[in-house]
Amino acid sequence: MALVPNDLLDRLPELSDDPTHPSQIAIRTYGLALSLSLGPSLIPFLLSIITRRRSQKTGLAALRKVLRRELGYDGFAFAVTVAVGGGAALRRLWESFDRDQQRKKRSSWLSRLNNRLSSCQKTFIANVLTSSLSILLLSAGRRRSERLRNIPRPGALPIPYTWTPSNPNSNLNPNLSSSPSPTLDLTLLVLVRAIDVALQSLITKFTNKPEAEVELAKGKRSNKEKVKLTTRLDALVFWACSARIMWCFFYEPQRLPSTYVKWIRTLAAVDSRLLRALRLIRSGEWTYSRGSSAHASLLTTYAKDLGYPSTWGDPLFVGHRGVPCELVHGGTGSMLGLDASCTANAGIRGLKAFLEAILVYLPAHFIPVLITRPQVLLRPYRVFTTLLSTFRSAAFLSTFVASFWASVCFTRTLALAPLFPSISHEFWDGPLGCILAGCLMCGSSIWIENGRRRGEMALYVLPRAIRASLPDGLVKSRKGIVLMLERLTFMLSLSTLLTAAIHKPESLRGLSRWGLSFIMSGPHAGFWQRRRRNFETRPSTPRRIDTPSPGTPEADQHQPSS
Known part of the structure; x- marks a missing residue:
């Protein structure tokens, strides 16, 4: 059947x-x-x-x-x-x-x-x-x-390739x-999370309270010593990683994922010709003393496009003074007549980054709440705290951008370069000058961010910083x-x-x-469930205690001893 x-x-x-x-x-x-x-x-x-x-x-x-x-x-x-x-x-x-x-x-x-x-x-x-x-x-x-x-499209010429027994990737x-x-990026991501597990276990072991204090602090996730130490380590990791990532963005972008480079370029709003000039200064192909025969028009066309004299981009013309800061600002504030102001450049870029960050962080803060706990948005206090977290994250990102540009101008124009006039401007515009100062300063903005998000940001940038620090031969091997x-x-x-x-x-x-x-x-x-209890207020109900029936073993156990 x-x-x-x-x-x-x-x-x-x-x-x-x-x-x-x-x-x-x-x-x-x-x-x-x-x-x-x-x-x-x-x-x-x-x-x-x-x-x-x-x-x-x-x-x-x-x-x-x-x-x-x-x-x-x-x-x-x-x-x-x-x-x-x-x-x-x-x-x-x-x-x-x-x-x-x-x-x-x-x-x-x-x-x-x-x-x-x-x-x-x-x-x-x-x-x-x-x-x-x-x-x-x-x-x-x-x-x-x-x-x-990598399969060639119809009509495309095939790439000639000769097989050799010594090449393990000949196929x-x-x-x-x-x-x-x-799978390298995924491996680094998992490795960083595993290292964090080991580090958190070690911190818990060394900051563990005595049993009496643990009983008094019952219900708290971690003690003050653990939170304080973890917060400092997170800030240190983010600062070091962001400095390495930003330095690689300017001088060795091939060490970073292409999508990450594109995102930083959009946020930094730097012209590709200026980036090219910085890399040529590092390699010695573009100097203020000898000029650059192969790249003589690199910054002259850039200056002309911004509405400035083309000679401002000529390294031999500007000499030891270096290119004017107006070229570094990239025309920021020109509509207000503030294109020459270093303060206006940092402030306008920071404000623009803040507004762009609001559009990014607003859904990032509200969508998880809408998915997991939509009822809490009916309370004005919860909406206000979520908005406050959004503005705080946006302030962190805008400070990151503004502090970078402020450090660049402080180094090459406002303070350090005028204080040491005998030092060539090739140093101040080189990899150990204004760019390094900006890379070292921008990461300190992490202290604006919330403590928990501070740790997540550190774990986010650490895999990219590790990849950017690995030798090229090892990464591409x-x-x-x-x-x-x-x-x-x-x-x-x-x-x-x-x-x-x-x-x-x-x-x-x-x-x-x-x-x-x-x-x-x-x-x-x-x-x-603990997360729900933190966000939901439920009326407390008396706990029901079942009284054992007389004559049962349970009742005998509850009888007071004579």
């Missing part, structure tokens, strides 16, 4: 209601990872539908490539699910094995070895095994995407063999030993994060704590 569809559905295994079950963890992981990877990729297609502007990059063929890349077995979402959900499944199987061994009381060498491992160590080993498979899937998917992107396009590993080292770093770092989410959740913070708490324990985890 054939089974009807309803009978088939009844025979399917039911999904466990336990939020910590591996199947539940896998579903949440895949959903969250897919939204992070596929969501941004679909934005250009949605915009093309809204604006009705079709192109080859937003056509049906491009959409199929995006869906194949993200929904495939080697896509980001599936690979991360293998690591997280697979680790949870292995841990559950290991626990059932332990119970079976205890019930049968076996004493084999495997049982003795298993008994020596703690629960935390078993979780870490399970996560290492699944993370190794995850990074292999990710690498395969990224390599396939690279090959598809790849020569452009790929000299490009960074496609795809030799076996380098790839093996990167994969090992990814495996150990991701395993550390997943293990901490189960055994040391207090060592996580920011997005790591939010995301892993949701993945491992569901939306009703203790962390999420």
